[in-house]
Amino acid sequence: MxxxxxxxxxxxxxxxxxxxxxxxxxxxxxxxxxxxxxxxxxxxxxxxxxxxxxxxxxxxxxxxxxxxxxxxxxxxxxxxxxxxxxxxxxxxxxxxxxxxxxxxxxxxxxxxxxxxxxxxxxxxxxxxxxxxxxxxxxxxxxxxxxxxxxxxxxxxxxxxxxxxxxxxxxxxxxxxxxxxxxxxxxxxxxxxxxxTSTVQVVRGSASFGWQDMQTLIRVMLTSAEVRFRLATAYFAPDRYFIDLLCATARRGVTVEILLPGPHTDQRACQLAGQHHYTRLLEAGVAIRQYQPTMMHAKIMTVDGVASLIGSTNFNRRSMDHDEEVMLAVLDETFTAVLDRDYDADLERSVTIDPGRWRRRATVQRLREAAVVPVRRFL
CATH class of the missing domain: 3.30.870.10 (Endonuclease Chain A)
Structure with missing residues (x-):
């Protein structure tokens, strides 16, 4: 890694x-x-x-x-x-x-x-x-x-x-x-x-084409063998990263995503992410929504040995448009603390049921469609 x-x-x-x-x-x-x-x-x-x-x-x-x-x-x-x-x-x-x-x-x-x-x-x-x-x-x-x-x-x-x-x-x-x-x-x-921590500091800056922040997340996803966990405030990635999340789950990795639930300060961004829920759920990705308050953390953990923490969200804005900084940490003890916190957050979250999501209301589908033209800015 x-x-x-x-x-x-x-x-x-x-x-x-x-x-x-x-x-x-x-x-x-x-x-x-x-x-x-x-x-x-x-x-x-x-x-x-x-x-x-x-x-x-x-x-x-x-x-x-x-x-x-x-x-x-x-x-x-x-x-x-x-x-x-x-x-x-x-x-x-x-x-x-x-x-x-x-x-x-x-x-x-x-x-x-x-x-x-x-x-x-x-x-x-x-x-x-x-x-x-x-x-x-x-x-x-x-x-x-x-x-x-x-x-x-x-x-x-x-x-x-x-x-x-x-x-x-x-x-x-x-x-x-x-x-x-x-x-x-x-x-x-x-x-x-x-x-005892080995740390790589990765900076993301606005640019055209592929950049380091995208490579960092891509390496983490493709390196996962057992479990990939993501907590993010704003989930609105492009099709490539949706495909990569699905492919990771289909090759047997447990993929878990923790997102804001009823409390979010960016409803349009939430709708943009929800547009992809069906594909993710069909691939076996587990999606949970945090209930007590706004989930604003930006954390990924891989196989209990590596973690990312910093300012980057899992959205187009962080990966394409904004100045960001992330720590890639190789330390089982540090990652275990983040995973314990993740477990505690899951206890206060609601799991998106695939069957119920497929039957979601027409008005919800229309709201998801309405933000499609601006997804690249979210």
Whole structure:
């Protein structure tokens, strides 16, 4: 698996990484804020979503405090996804010395570039600790997925050589938005081997034709021998990946897909995915819908030994249009934790029955058909 990923994507994996999976806001936000408050030299943070609520104020206050203490703080916000951020928070951070940059504000762009967003989530502290995953900075992610107001998500804290790959994802997008790529507070130090995880950091960027994120997912699916699990917030792949999921199931691999149920913030995307349910179910793919709240995690596991975690959804937007970052992790212990969380999520999910789905209402079929023209943008 490692050599397939390295040779087919062209990015070396690193050994000796420590990965700590963080489940839901109650675990994610305290870990991130503790790391920010402990920063001594540099903080680099990028996010697609920066909305409102107390957690948005907490992050702004922590970043501003470290900037006033002399830490170099850079914050990269997507021009579309973070447009709801409160102006007073931006003013407070900039007054404290935080360098705030915007990735492709819509009013300043050609129509072509407006569709290509920075969906990456990364926080890098002092060049030695990083966080990435699916979480945005907003009150929707607070709590522990106990009700519709507390979204289900997973982030990961990383120490070791893989931090460089996450830092590079930040640097790639920062370079487009700011003249200064580094300064004298960047030490460019090496990394100790602090754990047991082998990690490959894969970046996805908008492009024509095949790209690395598609290759990464393709390798995972074709390498699966026993079980392939997918949890994703937005499921709207093209026909190729639907065919690949079906082919994987037909060769005897257990293929499980966990998706949002009644609580979703993108109904059109959900309908686009549902258009493919019949083919998937006929091939033997198990489809479940998470019931308590919005399922926002982006996770894949393969055979209990490998996993993907990061910002990429299983949809055309993530694979074709947006800037993304994923960790390909080879570590049975780490993957086992993700699988245990997946099992817990299945207990709170409903399985799509093939027979009942074939008999679904005409109005549902019409809704699925209505989104076909825009599926490539979802």
């Amino acid at each position: 490692r050599r397939r990923l390295e040779r087919l994507i062209g990015i070396a994996a690193t050994e000796g990484n420590e990965l700590i999976p963080l489940r839901n806001g109650d675990a994610i936000f305290p870990a991130m804020l503790d790391a920010v408050r402990a920063a001594e030299r540099t903080i680099d943070m990028m996010t697609f979503v920066y909305w409102r609520g107390q957690i948005a104020r907490d992050f702004a206050a922590a970043l501003a405090d470290r900037a006033r203490a002399g830490v170099r703080v850079r914050l990269l916000l997507d021009g579309f996804g973070a447009k709801e951020i409160e102006q007073e928070l931006l003013d407070a951070m900039e007054d404290a010395g935080v360098q705030v940059a915007w990735f492709r504000k819509p009013l300043r762009l050609s129509p072509f570039k407006q569709n290509h967003r920075c969906h990456r989530k990364a926080l890098v502290i002092d060049e030695h600790t990083a966080f990435t995953g699916g979480v945005g900075i907003a009150e929707e992610w607070c709590g522990d997925a106990r009700n519709p107001g507390e979204w289900r998500d997973t982030h990961v804290q990383v120490r070791g050589p893989a931090v460089d790959g996450i830092a590079a994802a930040f640097a790639q997008n920062w370079a487009e938005c700011h003249d200064e790529l580094f300064d004298d507070r960047d030490r460019f130090t090496g990394h100790d081997q602090v754990g």
